[in-house]
Amino acid sequence: MKYLNLFALLLVSIAIKAESVQMAETMRSDGKIYVVIAVLAIILLGLIVYLITIDRKLGKLEKEINN
Amino acid sequence: MRNWWKALAIILLLYTLIAGLLIPVPRQVILYESIRNLYFHVPMWFTMIFLFFMSVINSVKNLSSNNLTHDTKAKELVNAGIIFGVLGIITGSIWAKYTWGAWWVNDVKLNGSAITMLIYLAYVVLRGSLEDEQKRARISAVYNIFAFVLLLVFIGILPRVTDSLHPGNGGNPGFNNYDLDNNMKLVFYPAVLGWILLGWWIASIRVRISNLSQKLEA
Numbered sequence: 001m002k003y004l005n006l007f008a009l010l011l012v013s014i015a016i017k018a019e020s021v022q023m024a025e026t027m028r029s030d031g032k033i034y035v036v037i038a039v040l041a042i043i044l045l046g047l048i049v050y051l052i053t054i055d056r057k058l059g060k061l062e063k064e065i066n067n
Numbered sequence: 068m069r070n071w072w073k074a075l076a077i078i079l080l081l082y083t084l085i086a087g088l089l090i091p092v093p094r095q096v097i098l099y100e101s102i103r104n105l106y107f108h109v110p111m112w113f114t115m116i117f118l119f120f121m122s123v124i125n126s127v128k129n130l131s132s133n134n135l136t137h138d139t140k141a142k143e144l145v146n147a148g149i150i151f152g153v154l155g156i157i158t159g160s161i162w163a164k165y166t167w168g169a170w171w172v173n174d175v176k177l178n179g180s181a182i183t184m185l186i187y188l189a190y191v192v193l194r195g196s197l198e199d200e201q202k203r204a205r206i207s208a209v210y211n212i213f214a215f216v217l218l219l220v221f222i223g224i225l226p227r228v229t230d231s232l233h234p235g236n237g238g239n240p241g242f243n244n245y246d247l248d249n250n251m252k253l254v255f256y257p258a259v260l261g262w263i264l265l266g267w268w269i270a271s272i273r274v275r276i277s278n279l280s281q282k283l284e285a
Contacts, residue, residue, distance in 0.1 A: 033089070037088050040084050040088075041084055041085065044081065048077050051268065051272070052073075054272060055073075055268075055272060058272060058275050058276065058279075061279060062275065065279060065282055065283070
């Protein structure tokens, strides 16, 4: 319990510090456009990975049927 | 590395997305940041036209050889192309709303592309209505040639000879005249290639599925 309190105190102090101190945080700058890029990139990558798995599954099926 | 072009497609698309949103663009009133749509909306149409063009090549091959594999390719290239056309219409409509002020304007290029989509949807309907394989292949191949000629007329020629809101048509200069600066070309050309490769990839998967199901049916 003691350690938990200490940990909570640490977290709060870090949070307070983070609010007052401006760090070099790219994800918060320029109207947060980087966040949009991250989201879009994840969607694009997700769809591409999906396409790749479809491609692979199809390849396996082709092998099975052609043999 | 037989699949190098798929890797290239992924790299180009990721580059398009990141550079497309970050690289500085010309400052234009009305357009503002929406000018970046150029990297996404326009390649949809280029991809569609590329896929339809490859389809018509396969239709001609089918007519000259009577080989049904060309017919399968022609069919699936049209199917994949329609997806990109629909995406092109939807994205264009959103862009129009916030620059021209309406979801749809009675513009010759917009109506032309809508008619083109209907012509290609009719291709799918036509195929579905024919039972005999050989007959279906030949009739739809002839129709496909007819459809591609109409596409050239509706998207390529008519918008250029009449007035149009759409850039690149009528008295309205295209983006490449003064808006498309060197920065934008740096993203636009790779974007077009990337989207075309993605369309080709999707079409190739459709062709392979179609071949497999034909094999299973036989």
